[in-house]
Amino acid sequence: MSKGIPTREEDYSAWYNEIVKRAGLAENSPIRGCMIIKPYGYAIWEKMQKALDDMFKATGHENAYFPLFVPKSFLEKEEEHAEGFAKECAVVTHYRLKANPDGKGLVIDEDSELEEPLIIRPTSETVIWNAYKNWVQSWRDLPILINQWANVVRWEMRTRLFLRTAEFLWQEGHTAHATELEAIEETERMLGVYSTFAEEWMAMPVIQGLKTASERFAGAVETYCIEALMQDGKALQSGTSHFLGQNFAKVFDVKFVNQENEQTYAWATSWGLSTRMIGALIMAHSDDKGLVLPPKLAPIQVVIVPIYRDEADLPKIAEKVAPIISELNSKGISVKFDDDDKYKPGWKFAEYELKGVPVRLGIGMRDLENGTIEVARRDELTKETLPMEGIAEYISGLLDKIQQNLYDRALKFREENTFSVDTWEDFKERVEKGGFISAHWDGTDETEEAIKNETKATIRCIPLNSIEEVGECVYSGKPSAKRVVFAKAY
Amino acid sequence: MSKGIPTREEDYSAWYNEIVKRAGLAENSPIRGCMIIKPYGYAIWEKMQKALDDMFKATGHENAYFPLFVPKSFLEKEEEHAEGFAKECAVVTHYRLKANPDGKGLVIDEDSELEEPLIIRPTSETVIWNAYKNWVQSWRDLPILINQWANVVRWEMRTRLFLRTAEFLWQEGHTAHATELEAIEETERMLGVYSTFAEEWMAMPVIQGLKTASERFAGAVETYCIEALMQDGKALQSGTSHFLGQNFAKVFDVKFVNQENEQTYAWATSWGLSTRMIGALIMAHSDDKGLVLPPKLAPIQVVIVPIYRDEADLPKIAEKVAPIISELNSKGISVKFDDDDKYKPGWKFAEYELKGVPVRLGIGMRDLENGTIEVARRDELTKETLPMEGIAEYISGLLDKIQQNLYDRALKFREENTFSVDTWEDFKERVEKGGFISAHWDGTDETEEAIKNETKATIRCIPLNSIEEVGECVYSGKPSAKRVVFAKAY
Numbered sequence: 001m002s003k004g005i006p007t008r009e010e011d012y013s014a015w016y017n018e019i020v021k022r023a024g025l026a027e028n029s030p031i032r033g034c035m036i037i038k039p040y041g042y043a044i045w046e047k048m049q050k051a052l053d054d055m056f057k058a059t060g061h062e063n064a065y066f067p068l069f070v071p072k073s074f075l076e077k078e079e080e081h082a083e084g085f086a087k088e089c090a091v092v093t094h095y096r097l098k099a100n101p102d103g104k105g106l107v108i109d110e111d112s113e114l115e116e117p118l119i120i121r122p123t124s125e126t127v128i129w130n131a132y133k134n135w136v137q138s139w140r141d142l143p144i145l146i147n148q149w150a151n152v153v154r155w156e157m158r159t160r161l162f163l164r165t166a167e168f169l170w171q172e173g174h175t176a177h178a179t180e181l182e183a184i185e186e187t188e189r190m191l192g193v194y195s196t197f198a199e200e201w202m203a204m205p206v207i208q209g210l211k212t213a214s215e216r217f218a219g220a221v222e223t224y225c226i227e228a229l230m231q232d233g234k235a236l237q238s239g240t241s242h243f244l245g246q247n248f249a250k251v252f253d254v255k256f257v258n259q260e261n262e263q264t265y266a267w268a269t270s271w272g273l274s275t276r277m278i279g280a281l282i283m284a285h286s287d288d289k290g291l292v293l294p295p296k297l298a299p300i301q302v303v304i305v306p307i308y309r310d311e312a313d314l315p316k317i318a319e320k321v322a323p324i325i326s327e328l329n330s331k332g333i334s335v336k337f338d339d340d341d342k343y344k345p346g347w348k349f350a351e352y353e354l355k356g357v358p359v360r361l362g363i364g365m366r367d368l369e370n371g372t373i374e375v376a377r378r379d380e381l382t383k384e385t386l387p388m389e390g391i392a393e394y395i396s397g398l399l400d401k402i403q404q405n406l407y408d409r410a411l412k413f414r415e416e417n418t419f420s421v422d423t424w425e426d427f428k429e430r431v432e433k434g435g436f437i438s439a440h441w442d443g444t445d446e447t448e449e450a451i452k453n454e455t456k457a458t459i460r461c462i463p464l465n466s467i468e469e470v471g472e473c474v475y476s477g478k479p480s481a482k483r484v485v486f487a488k489a490y
Numbered sequence: 491m492s493k494g495i496p497t498r499e500e501d502y503s504a505w506y507n508e509i510v511k512r513a514g515l516a517e518n519s520p521i522r523g524c525m526i527i528k529p530y531g532y533a534i535w536e537k538m539q540k541a542l543d544d545m546f547k548a549t550g551h552e553n554a555y556f557p558l559f560v561p562k563s564f565l566e567k568e569e570e571h572a573e574g575f576a577k578e579c580a581v582v583t584h585y586r587l588k589a590n591p592d593g594k595g596l597v598i599d600e601d602s603e604l605e606e607p608l609i610i611r612p613t614s615e616t617v618i619w620n621a622y623k624n625w626v627q628s629w630r631d632l633p634i635l636i637n638q639w640a641n642v643v644r645w646e647m648r649t650r651l652f653l654r655t656a657e658f659l660w661q662e663g664h665t666a667h668a669t670e671l672e673a674i675e676e677t678e679r680m681l682g683v684y685s686t687f688a689e690e691w692m693a694m695p696v697i698q699g700l701k702t703a704s705e706r707f708a709g710a711v712e713t714y715c716i717e718a719l720m721q722d723g724k725a726l727q728s729g730t731s732h733f734l735g736q737n738f739a740k741v742f743d744v745k746f747v748n749q750e751n752e753q754t755y756a757w758a759t760s761w762g763l764s765t766r767m768i769g770a771l772i773m774a775h776s777d778d779k780g781l782v783l784p785p786k787l788a789p790i791q792v793v794i795v796p797i798y799r800d801e802a803d804l805p806k807i808a809e810k811v812a813p814i815i816s817e818l819n820s821k822g823i824s825v826k827f828d829d830d831d832k833y834k835p836g837w838k839f840a841e842y843e844l845k846g847v848p849v850r851l852g853i854g855m856r857d858l859e860n861g862t863i864e865v866a867r868r869d870e871l872t873k874e875t876l877p878m879e880g881i882a883e884y885i886s887g888l889l890d891k892i893q894q895n896l897y898d899r900a901l902k903f904r905e906e907n908t909f910s911v912d913t914w915e916d917f918k919e920r921v922e923k924g925g926f927i928s929a930h931w932d933g934t935d936e937t938e939e940a941i942k943n944e945t946k947a948t949i950r951c952i953p954l955n956s957i958e959e960v961g962e963c964v965y966s967g968k969p970s971a972k973r974v975v976f977a978k979a980y
Contacts, residue, residue: 151641
């Protein structure tokens with residue numbers, strides 16, 4: 001490494017950017033707000049995709065693919081939806097370039113103007129519900145349980161790698177149901193899937209809740225979300241699941257004959273989770289030495305670094321670790337044996353620390369003599385020398401332990417940074433220091449807006465598990481029936 | 491089914507469209523030339539992706555993701571490349587819509603015009619080589635072996651589901667190498683991967699060859715391809731691998747210091763295979779009853795249809811087949827037990843025939859008494875009643891047999907429809923009947939063009955395994971050193 005990474009304490013934002021860059025996760029492209037996801041970052045996304053895709057399929061969903069382009073007239077149909085996305089649309093207006101008649105290069109061929117502009121999908125409700133119109137006639141055709149893995153574009157003015165980019169990758173589920181209840185159950189089921197993914201795969205505890213009206217997805221009746229707390233005390237919305245009511249069915253005319261032989265509109269949900277989660281993953285666990293990855297999402301779970309001076313010793317080490325590698329592989333553990341002689345062991349140690357590989361094994365000539373191996377944990381930065389005998393079994397257990405430790409650590413951090421606040425003075429003071437604030441709110445848009453303007457804190461969610469509790473709004477003093485969660489957010 | 495599918499004999503093109511539609515593979519969207527890939531079609535694509543992705547990784551490649559947008563100035567840089575793609579570019583010119591000041595709906599906000607138009611990627615050489623500029627300094631940074639799974643857009647005027655669509659899904663490999671030889675080896679290696687995929691997974695024999703200069707990828711030094719023969723006697727290009735020389739390295743300034751300490755440009759390859767292959771798969775094997783899928787790419791490999799009158803009998807059948815299903819699953823075979831009581835067995839039989847499920851098992855009350863089960867093969871449309879004992883083992887072998895049978899059948903068809911032709915009269919007559927024509931060609935663009943104009947046949951490829959053979963061009967009579975393959979093509 002050429003120089004040190006800024007610490008989180010010194011400059012959290014610079015720390016984040018350096019981790020993304022040095023661990024080889026992503027970089028900015030010359031196209032405004034669009035990132036390049038580099039192989040190591042993409043490998044994390046592949047792990048995330050696999051975990052989610054398995055859960056989607058286990059809950060009865062199938063994948064499909066719908067067009068990238070949304071005709072302007074589609075976007076216009078659902079009024080709130082249109083308003084929500086109009087300001088950030090990439091618009092295709094022409095379909096041909098031609099040689100520049102006045103000189104070099106290419107120019108837009110004005111004869112190729114489209115009759116109707118096409119929007120690059122910012123989300124696919126409109127295109128998909130327009131298709132569902134032809135797919136649904138009877139209750140027998142329902143439910144439709146479809147997911148799509150795709151790229152979407154929202155022309156954001158201020159972008160940050162993974163956290164907010166003009167183009168991003170995501171999955172978007174779009175389901176149609178015969179009854180309101182079924183659709184609400186689906187919305188909640190998929191929030192549960194996201195929550196399981198966040199906690200069991202990402203090792204990141206989340207609060208499940210509802211968004212307030214002002215923070216709802218454009219066109220939704222209700223938006224459910226999971227919210228996580230980052231190490232700088234800011235919240236990050238980590239997946240949303242929307243109950244869309246019959247809004248899209250009505251504007252796209254998706255009607256069916258129900259079991260009572262009546263024509264009725266279908267009920268909709270949509271739910272999405274994006275490459276933003278890679279940003280969350282980085283911020284949830286990493287430290288001043290680099291990335292820290294939970295074993296379940298680590299592209300390389302175990303790295304083995306041979307330590308030798310004499311080149312002739314390498315084959316001896318390789319021979320000794322070969323059975324360990326195959327035993328680990330047979331347990332489904334991904335292992336890299338780094339025998340690249342372009343770099344020294346010390347350089348490699350730093351590199352894998354930076355890349356957040358959960359377990360590093362070091363083995364030198366003395367280890368060969370003693371039948372030992374050095375085991376280093378990335379999460380706690382501890383090392384121990386252990387007998388080689390039974391090491392694969394040990395590591396398998398260690399990976400589980402690391403996964404759990406990261407979750408426990410993040411949960412402890414969240415608990416230590418969640419505050420129950422009852423006065424406006426305390427609120428203002430607390431909000432400056434970061435963390436989740438649990439406080440009473442009078443339920444009005446005006447109060448929510450006023451709090452946001454004065455403190456930059458937003459209502460992250462109305463927790464699903466919140467207890468009915470008589471109280472007074474922390475801002476207006478008006479009556480409130482339950483606490484909501486405030487925080488400054490990404 | 492409401493009515494019969496047109497036979498291949500009657501109307502090959504209508505037959506193809508009906509298969510795509512009725513098997514639930516894809517449909518046209520209201521967006522010109524863009525298709526909707528429905529769940530069953532997408533499930534085939536997922537199987538294809540998995541097979542290819544495993545082979546890419548086994549040959550040392552990693553996945554990454556680059557922006558959807560190509561700045562116009564990037565496209566202009568490589569002259570041939572620009573010329574090749576300019577005529578079919580979807581162009582983004584604005585990034586915002588606003589409420590229509592003159593009435594309802596949304597209009598483009600003219601204040602949001604981009605300084606430089608962005609093209610939706612028709613392919614990503616330019617964006618990727620612009621990034622490689624910063625990734626490559628020394629020979630130690632090479633090779634770069636990257637693949638991307640993505641959507642691309644080429645504004646085609648005449649489109650057909652899977653075969654030619656404005657937006658399609660594909661993978662595009664982009665590699666950078668230190669030497670010309672290494673890059674050529676890579677180009678050939680990936681052609682080999684495509685060939686293996688076509689023959690071993692798709693059960694579709696292919697000819698490996700080189701494109702002529704006029705059919706080369708825009709910007710390539712050499713284009714390798716695999717060509718397959720469809721049942722109507724037309725050829726289908728099924729994957730291409732390009733040796734790009736130093737063309738892109740030069741225009742994007744990708745230089746490195748080699749082991750001799752000299753600055754030199756990197757060598758490039760690119761290779762792609764798309765959802766077009768689903769079209770090829772359909773046309774290679776399907777029959778007048780519907781889709782026929784090779785087991786290795788079939789989303790459902792075995793379907794089990796229970797046959798009963800009395801509802802109380804269903805649980806008895808379910809109980810009996812449960813261990814068969816788990817035994818099949820443990821062999822990695824995907825099984826669907828269709829106990830949906832909305833449809834009768836006859837309807838289901840026709841439905842799975844249409845969907846090309848390789849093996850169908852039927853089991854009724856008499857089978858329970860006799861300990862038998864009916865096994866139907868989709869490829870040969872044959873049925874046999876077998877003892878239930880050992881059936882999983884039998885089916886596992888049968889699936890391999892079907893995979894092989896489809897390949898053998900397709901190979902026999904190709905052999906019967908490949909003709910060695912030596913006179914222009916024979917050529918013209920033969921070309922009308924379809925098939926591959928092996929003939930001498932004088933190697934000039936003029937002759938190639940003249941043959942195309944007179945017969946619509948193009949040179950599909952110069953086969954890699956063609957034997958040096960002195961001959962005379964079938965059109966011009968000029969000397970020729972080897973035969974090339976002509977056909978009408980998709």
